[in-house]
Amino acid sequence: MLSRHLIDLDDLSLSDLHSILQLAHEIRERPGDYFGACQNKILATLFYEPSTRTQMSFQTAMLRLGGQTIGFDNPLNSSVAKGENLKDTIKIVSGYADIIAVRNPQEGFAKAASLYSNCPIINAGDGGHLHPTQTLTDLTTLMEVKGDLHGLTIGMCGDLKNGRTVHSLIKTMCHFRSKFVLISTPELTVPQYIKDIMDASGCPYTELTTLEEAMPLLDVLYMTRIQRERFSSPEEYERQKNVYVLDKRKMALGRKELKVLHPLPRVDEIEPEVDDDRRAIYFDQAIYGMYARMSLIIHMLDEKNHYPVQFGKSYRAKCQNPRCVTQQERYLPSTFTDCGDMLICDYCDGRTLI
Structure with a gap:
């Protein structure tokens, strides 16, 4: 993997992608062989938006691998309802869990979470951006x-x-x-x-x-x-x-x-x-999604696959996308990738004229 986190499938090399797909096939063919692959590991599912398949398939995937799950499916049942910011939530939860799957309506939320997490982050959907x-x-x-x-x-x-x-x-x-x-x-x-x-x-x-x-x-x-x-x-x-x-x-x-x-x-x-x-x-x-997520979890918990997440340059400019995570989490560093006469936001891929 090119990143310790999975924010975008671009974070995987084609070799990694093929390996994950092949392992998903093998798990589907012989699921009993993989029970215990994540024994003593904990997955946190932090879902700020409603979900059935994604959240439950993550939870089922971890349980079928012999691991355990924690988390929330309604931010009103967490300290987020009291005003806790992204940074504090992720710092705390990443101290409890070995891997986190996060869904949020703010675009770029998962990548922002990767800045503060002590364990791998999986993007389980960030607004209308990526899944x-x-x-x-x-x-x-x-x-x-x-x-x-x-x-x-x-x-x-x-x-x-x-x-x-x-x-x-x-x-x-x-x-x-x-x-x-x-x-x-x-x-x-x-x-x-x-x-x-x-x-x-x-x-x-x-x-x-x-x-x-x-x-x-x-x-x-x-x-x-x-x-x-x-x-x-x-x-x-x-x-x-x-x-x-x-x-x-x-x-x-x-x-x-x-x-x-x-x-x-x-x-x-x-x-x-x-x-x-x-x-x-x-x-x-x-159903295939459960096997895909079982395979992904195994890959991401393999420490040899961990590398730092990449960010571009810091600018004083602010992303103009109203749904970008930087609009609410204002302490986040403003980082962009140069693209001619535009800056592309590292979090949400929004474009801002220089």
Whole structure:
């Protein structure tokens, strides 16, 4: 690993990534062989946002490895409700646990936590920014059902602007010569920094506005919900929420080998009638996520994989992203990476003109 923490899948080399995917496969095949791999180890799950699959799969993964779990799933039940800042929470909890999985609505929260933690941090989702362990889930699923990650045409549908699962998956699949079909309204297209990554990687992408146009083109369809919690107003959410609904009629337009994934939870973007289609594998996907996280935990608790997390240069400038962790945790050092006439925030990838 290139970092002792997993903030972004870019923190893994391709060799590390392949090793984690291979181990996930082996754990799935022979789960009993790995019970006790994390005996006497403690995982803390600090979830400042609601979660079912991510939190419970982390907890189940640790328990199946013979370890134990602590943490909270509601910050109102912790000292955060009393005004405790990120730094103090992480310093204390990292003294109790051997590894921490953290989810927070502030973008860049996990990377900020890595500054103060005495144990490895796993980003379990930071706002609309990144969700690397969901991407490990997605890759594990695709390896199990497709057998190879290279050269797939992947359709991304829904809220591509705020969809952290989409951002993480595109960034990683650019390493595997993927082609992307981006299906969204103009208001919810992927951020420019994600398009820049696709361009730099030489991965072609097409932007479409209907599922009907996209279905015949795809090896994989990655559906996402329109996320109510990411919108600034209820009216804006209402305008977008039912634009994309996958049903049997649209499924009939897809290839026989198509696989439909969804990070879940779904709301109304996939009709229940699709569940019986053998190409719909989103429930299996959630189970594969447990094996992916078991593998990741084993890797991250191996001390030979630990290296310092990397930050750019300090500037007096402040990130302009209103959802960046630096907007609330104002003691954090302002660090950026130079990119021409812009500075890219180390925490949230937000861009600020110099």
